[in-house]
Amino acid sequence: MLILSFESSCDETSCAVCRFDGETSTVLSNIVASQISIHALYGGVVPEIASRAHIEAVSNIAYKAISEARVSMAEIDAVAVTNTPGLIGALLVCVSFAKGIAFTYKKPLIAVNHIRGHIAANYYSTPAPKPPFTALVASGGHTSIVNVETYTRINTIGKTRDDAIGEAFDKVARKLNIPYPGGAEMDVLASKGNPNAIPFPLGAIPDDTLDFSFSGLKTAVVNYLHREEQNGNEINRCDVAASFTNSVCKSVIKKLSKALEITGHSRLVLAGGVAANSHLRKALEELSLEKGIALFIPPKALCGDNAAMIAAQAYHEFKAGNTADFNLNAYATKR
Numbered sequence: 001m002l003i004l005s006f007e008s009s010c011d012e013t014s015c016a017v018c019r020f021d022g023e024t025s026t027v028l029s030n031i032v033a034s035q036i037s038i039h040a041l042y043g044g045v046v047p048e049i050a051s052r053a054h055i056e057a058v059s060n061i062a063y064k065a066i067s068e069a070r071v072s073m074a075e076i077d078a079v080a081v082t083n084t085p086g087l088i089g090a091l092l093v094c095v096s097f098a099k100g101i102a103f104t105y106k107k108p109l110i111a112v113n114h115i116r117g118h119i120a121a122n123y124y125s126t127p128a129p130k131p132p133f134t135a136l137v138a139s140g141g142h143t144s145i146v147n148v149e150t151y152t153r154i155n156t157i158g159k160t161r162d163d164a165i166g167e168a169f170d171k172v173a174r175k176l177n178i179p180y181p182g183g184a185e186m187d188v189l190a191s192k193g194n195p196n197a198i199p200f201p202l203g204a205i206p207d208d209t210l211d212f213s214f215s216g217l218k219t220a221v222v223n224y225l226h227r228e229e230q231n232g233n234e235i236n237r238c239d240v241a242a243s244f245t246n247s248v249c250k251s252v253i254k255k256l257s258k259a260l261e262i263t264g265h266s267r268l269v270l271a272g273g274v275a276a277n278s279h280l281r282k283a284l285e286e287l288s289l290e291k292g293i294a295l296f297i298p299p300k301a302l303c304g305d306n307a308a309m310i311a312a313q314a315y316h317e318f319k320a321g322n323t324a325d326f327n328l329n330a331y332a333t334k335r
């Protein structure tokens with residue numbers, strides 16, 4: 001089965017063509033147009049600018065994805081699109097575009113939840129994780145612990161009550177004068193610093209839930225930087241990045257450890273843009289070794305927002321009979 005998929009939930013316009021053949025999933029093309037350079041001027045994503053940039057990019061991106069995959073529209077079996085969660089104006093661009101394509105070429109339309117898509121990025125790996133498994137989805141907009149019972153029976157069992165991990169990375173990075181989005185550069189800085197230099201608080205809520213709160217940790221870093229500046233002390237940016245990252249990793253390990261005890265799963269999956277973080281990857285590798293479970297992390301190219309991950313989930317939604325009609329709408333928050 002060949003799926004043409006679209007993603008425009010935040011600041012990346014993406015279109016992919018992917019083939020699904022029994023157990024084999026292949027990315028034929030996965031074009032991603034990033035708007036980062038536009039939003040960097042403002043220190044974060046400006047929703048209306050994002051929607052307008054998606055509108056400008058989507059036709060070319062779709063054309064490129066189809067040409068690079070060397071397929072014709074006649075060969076495409078279904079059209080998939082992210083319809084929730086995300087920036088509403090941004091989501092609406094690809095939802096409308098995908099509907100137009102599905103209508104014109106008389107193809108089934110499949111709506112995909114963005115978080116499910118991030119998890120499904122792992123299905124291109126060999127071996128790929130098979131449900132049931134526990135997943136951590138950590139991106140700029142979302143942080144949740146998810147119980148993936150089957151490919152389409154998926155429940156959030158823990159989440160952040162305020163900032164997402166990527167958002168906290170980006171906000172701390174901004175305070176360290178790193179341009180948006182600073183997550184990747186924080187990763188590099190943290191490798192040169194001492195993770196135990198500054199005792200920042202954890203982002204794991206100290207209760208029985210699997211929930212996080214990263215805004216307190218972020219504020220603790222900001223307060224530390226202000227205090228040091230006021231006292232005329234030189235700031236060791238590497239130590240700040242390393243200590244902040246250490247707190248993030250410890251928080252994640254604490255709640256994931258508990259989640260694995262609850263679910264009893266023998267497979268752990270990491271997904272989302274922050275899955276690219278080398279320190280988080282290492283912390284999860286250690287956790288999986290300690291617990292004797294299998295760990296799955298997508299290749300870096302599939303960690304950030306992209307349409308191939310949407311196609312991977314769409315395949316399973318389609319197999320489960322979950323197709324959309326032309327009343328399909330977009331929703332900023334999950335329904």
Ligand code: KG4
Pocket residue numbers: 010138139140141142165166167169170181182183184185186187272273274276277278303304305
């Ligand atoms: O999944 P994604 O591309 O978009 C959303 O759905 O939000 O994630 C983007 C986020 C940004 O916050 C970015 O700074 C963060 O992922 N990120 C990282 C790293 N690479 C990207 N955060 C920490 N370490 C990294 N290496």
Ligand code: ZN
Pocket residue numbers: 114118139140272273304305
């Ligand atoms: Zn995302």
